[in-house]
C-alpha cells in the first residue's frame with residue numbers, strides 16, 4: 001500500500017525516516033510475496049506463530065509457500081486456554097520462548113491482534129525481527145509497538161517491537177470470520193469519541209495535540225463509514241479500505257509515540273470491562289467489539305452532558321479550563337453522530353451494537369462510567385464528567401448529569 005503524502009509529512013515533522021516504517025503489502029495473494037522478502041533479507045530460518053484457526057486460515061499455506069522457496073519453517077501452534085481462547089499471557093509467551101529454536105532468523109505472526117501481541121513481545125526479548133501476517137482486519141494495532149499483555153491476571157501494555165513488514169493477504173482477510181472484520185470496524189468507529197477526547201485533552205488538559213494527525217485519523221474513520229456497505233459485504237474493495245485505514249491509524253500512533261488520537265474514553269471503558277472479565281475468569285471479548293459498543297455509550301453520555309451540564313458550576317483550575325472551552329466542546333459533542341446512528345453502523349457491519357449483546361451487564365457499564373477514567377491519566381470528557389458530577393452516573397442513562 002502507498003503511504004499518503006500526509007503520512008510522510010507527519011513522519012518528517014516528528015523526525016522519523018519513512019525507511020523505518022514496515023514494508024506494507026495489502027494485496028490479494030500477499031502470502032506469496034513473503035518468501036522472496038525473507039530471502040532478500042537473508043532470513044532462511046523462520047518460526048511461524050499461529051493457533052488452530054489461523055493455521056487453517058493461512059498458516060499451513062504460508063508454511064508450504066515458504067518451504068517451496070527453501071525457507072526452513074518451524075511452526076508454533078499456540079494452545080488455547082480453558083475457554084478455548086489464546087490469550088497474550090504467560091502461558092502463550094513462554095510457549096513461544098521455549099519452542100523457538102536458538103538459530104531463528106525471523107518470527108512470523110500469523111493471526112489477529114493477540115497473536116501479534118505475543119509475537120511482538122517475543123521478538124523484542126529474543127532480538128529476532130518479526131513479520132506481521134494478519135489473518136483478519138480486526139484491530140488497528142498490527143504495526144504498533146505496544147503489546148497489551150495479561151500478566152498475573154492483570155492487563156498491562158508493554159512497549160515492544162514493531163514489525164519489519166506487514167503482508168496482509170486480502171484473500172485471507174476477506175475469508176476471515178465476520179465478527180473479526182466487524183471488530184476492526186468497531187475499533188475504527190471508536191475514533192469518533194477518541195478524536196473528540198483528544199481535542200478535550202488538549203484544550204482543557206493542555207496535553208499534546210497534532211492537527212495533521214487528528215485529520216488523518218478522521219480521514220481513516222470517514223473513509224470506513226463512507227464504505228460501510230462494501231465492508232459489510234467483506235468484498236475485496238471493502239476489506240482493503242478497512243485494513244488500510246486500520247494500518248494508517250496504527251502508523252499515526254506509532255509516529256506520535258502515543259495512542260491519544262485512537263484511544264479515548266471508549267477504550268477506557270473497554271479496558272475496564274476486559275479487566276473485569278479477567279478477574280472473574282470469563283471468556284474474553286474481541287477488542288473492537290467492546291470499543292464499538294463503548295463508543296455508542298460514551299456518545300450517549302457526552303450528548304446528555306452537553307445538553308444538561310451547567311458549566312458555571314465547574315470550579316477550580318480544570319473548571320476554568322472547561323468554562324473557557326465549553327462552547328466549543330458542546331458544539332463538537334453536538335456534531336457527533338447520535339448513539340442510535342453509531343449503533344446502526346455497527347448493526348450494518350454485523351457487529352454487536354449494545355452492551356447486552358456482548359454480555360456486559362448494566363451494573364458493569366455503570367461502574368465503568370464512574371471508575372474507568374482512573375485507568376489513564378488523561379483529560380477526557382469522561383474524566384471531566386466525573387470531576388464535576390454531583391452524584392454517581394447511573395446506567396441506563398436517565399438522570400441529569402452534573403448539576404441538578
Ligand SMILES: [Zn+2]
Pocket residue numbers: 140187262267287291
Ligand atoms: Zn483499539
